[in-house]
Amino acid sequence: xxxxxxxxxxxxxxxxxxxxxxxxxxxxxxxxxxxxxxxxxxxxxxxxxxxxxxxxxxxxxxxxxxxxxxxxxxxxxxxxxxxxxxxxxxxxxxxxxxxxxxxxxxxxxxxxxxxxxxxxxxxxxxxxxxx
Numbered sequence: 001x002x003x004x005x006x007x008x009x010x011x012x013x014x015x016x017x018x019x020x021x022x023x024x025x026x027x028x029x030x031x032x033x034x035x036x037x038x039x040x041x042x043x044x045x046x047x048x049x050x051x052x053x054x055x056x057x058x059x060x061x062x063x064x065x066x067x068x069x070x071x072x073x074x075x076x077x078x079x080x081x082x083x084x085x086x087x088x089x090x091x092x093x094x095x096x097x098x099x100x101x102x103x104x105x106x107x108x109x110x111x112x113x114x115x116x117x118x119x120x121x122x123x124x125x126x127x128x129x130x131x
Contacts, residue, residue: 038089039089039090042089043088043089043090046086049082049086050082050086053076053081053082054076056081057075057076057081
């Protein structure tokens, strides 16, 4: 009697490949969301640190905040407040955009809301970052 060779059929291999493809399509987006969540968490933490250091600067300078656009961080990074500007995890930049020169800047409401539009009192317009 001959021993039949044992092997997978083409159909069985295709079924396994399709199942692996479906699993990959489900799992990979979850990892993408996790990395974006980590970057958002990093930005929130950096904003909280910046907020506390700007407040400390204001307390030690008669209630006047540093002009981050004109001074390009020199008031905060040159002293005892921040060792170096934080790195934006989305584009690896440490520069300060000159948005205030055009009449627009990020406005902090004193609690948890940063908004690009100071007239957005509801905190629901585009460009609002809340945490």
